[in-house]
Amino acid sequence: MPRARTKRSASNPPVPAAIPASANIRVGPAGWSYSDWAGYVYPSRRPRDFHEATYLAQFFDTIEINTSFYSPMQPGHAHQWLDRVAANPRFLFTAKLWQKFTHDAIIATPGPKTTVATAEDERVVRAGFDVLRNAGKLGAVLLQFPFSFHRSAETTAYLIALLRRFADYPLAVEVRHASWNDAEVFALLREHKAAFCNIDQPIIGRSLEPSAESTSPIGYVRLHGRRYDTWFSDDVTIPSHERYNYLYSAEELAPWAGRIRSVAERSRDVFVVTNNHYLGKSVVNALQLISLLKGSKVNVPEPLRQHYPELEEIASTPPEAPTLFDLRKKE
Numbered sequence: 477m478p479r480a481r482t483k484r485s486a487s488n489p490p491v492p493a494a495i496p497a498s499a500n501i502r503v504g505p506a507g508w509s510y511s512d513w514a515g516y517v518y519p520s521r522r523p524r525d526f527h528e529a530t531y532l533a534q535f536f537d538t539i540e541i542n543t544s545f546y547s548p549m550q551p552g553h554a555h556q557w558l559d560r561v562a563a564n565p566r567f568l569f570t571a572k573l574w575q576k577f578t579h580d581a582i583i584a585t586p587g588p589k590t591t592v593a594t595a596e597d598e599r600v601v602r603a604g605f606d607v608l609r610n611a612g613k614l615g616a617v618l619l620q621f622p623f624s625f626h627r628s629a630e631t632t633a634y635l636i637a638l639l640r641r642f643a644d645y646p647l648a649v650e651v652r653h654a655s656w657n658d659a660e661v662f663a664l665l666r667e668h669k670a671a672f673c674n675i676d677q678p679i680i681g682r683s684l685e686p687s688a689e690s691t692s693p694i695g696y697v698r699l700h701g702r703r704y705d706t707w708f709s710d711d712v713t714i715p716s717h718e719r720y721n722y723l724y725s726a727e728e729l730a731p732w733a734g735r736i737r738s739v740a741e742r743s744r745d746v747f748v749v750t751n752n753h754y755l756g757k758s759v760v761n762a763l764q765l766i767s768l769l770k771g772s773k774v775n776v777p778e779p780l781r782q783h784y785p786e787l788e789e790i791a792s793t794p795p796e797a798p799t800l801f802d803l804r805k806k807e
Contacts, residue, residue: 501740502568502615503766504536505758506698506751507543512717516783517756533561535775536762538568538615540749545572545620548597549604558611568615569608570648570696570747574601577638578621598641605645615747616694617642618673620650623683623708627655632664639668648673648696648747654682665691671743673698674735678707688735695743697736699724699761701752721754724761726768726786733768760784 508528514520518531532539541549541557549571561567577593608614619638625631639647649665650673665672671694674687678701701722706714740746748765750758759780767774767790776791788795 500744501736501746501748501769502536502538502566503748503762503769504532504538504540504750505762506540506749506753508532508539509543510753512754513756513759515779517759517777517780519779527560529557529560530563531777532759533564533567535759535777536766537564537566538570538747538749540618540747540751541569541571544601544604545575548574548600549607551603551607554604554607558608558613561613567613568745568747569613570616570618570749571605571608571614572618572620573642577601578619578625609645615646615745616648616671616696617645618648618650618696619670620673621652623652625651626653627651627658627661632661636664636668639665639670643668646694647671647692648694650675650696650698652677652684654684657684657687662689662691669693671696674739676700676702676732678702678704680704680708686731686735688738690739690742693744695736695739695746697732697739697746697748699732699748699750699752699758701757702728717754720752721757722752723757723784724752724764726764729761729764729768733765736765736769756780756783760787763787764790 510517513528518526518528529539539561543549557569561569574593574597576597580592605614605617619635619642621635635649639649647668648671652675662672669692671692672687672689673696674689675684675697676686676699677683679685701720701724703719703722706718706721709719736746736748748762750762750765752758752761759777763774763776764787773790773792775793776787778796781787781791781795
């Protein structure tokens with residue numbers, strides 16, 4: 477599995493033996509609809525009533541909805557998804573805000589800001605979010621900004637306006653440029669009761685480094701993988717999925733378990749999302765994080781353990797089908 481060089485200068489908090497009793501930590505993948513997950517995360521042969529979210533809700537207490545980033549969530553779909561995860565009473569969705577508000581916004585520097593997002597855009601976005609919120613199943617709305625969104629007077633003003641615009645939702649803000657790593661920014665987020673999203677990404681140039689900030693009752697963590705060679709690549713011959721084709725080692729996840737516990741000590745609800753989705757690697761790492769945080773073994777999807785033998789170390793049950801070799805990783 478691709479594991480590019482790791483560059484880190486941030487401190488590594490101690491790994492917890494278990495989740496604090498008072499914390500509500502939910503770990504899960506970003507999204508569920510990936511064609512490459514067939515036969516990896518999901519069984520190759522699916523029952524007629526099979527749905528990916530229902531399947532994942534057996535193993536995870538959250539999934540980040542990422543389709544809402546590309547277009548507004550349809551209320552009908554939101555109602556269906558609620559039914560699909562109803563068997564897990566702890567389950568909460570998180571959802572990304574439509575990119576029209578975060579990536580398509582035009583920020584002139586210097587000069588006035590303008591945005592292509594309209595009142596009608598806000599209405600259709602809210603229609604989907606409100607279905608989840610009214611059911612008590614919307615854990616957070618993520619405002620994800622690109623690396624090119626650097627901190628300035630204009631961009632800060634735009635962020636504040638967006639926080640006010642959606643202030644009635646539990647918000648989390650993901651920025652990727654190091655210019656936002658500042659006490660004034662954290663104070664601003666606390667003022668608006670918005671979470672600072674702690675991220676893991678390739679540290680290239682002025683990329684934001686790992687942290688364990690908590691600025692609201694909601695804590696948020698996202699792990700993107702560490703593909704240094706493809707993260708900022710504009711090579712059209714490289715498939716888009718290669719940006720997320722990265723499997724964290726147990727040693728790389730251990731410091732994040734410490735950071736997550738630190739966030740949990742200061743937040744009411746913490747959402748940890750793995751975004752390194754190619755071939756189900758995000759599911760593998762999410763399961764490993766849950767095992768690290770709980771200090772116990774976990775339920776593992778049967779197809780996945782056939783492709784990732786390292787899961788045998790944390791699997792709470794033996795494989796359904798006998799194998800001709802020991803799947804456990806050898807030292």
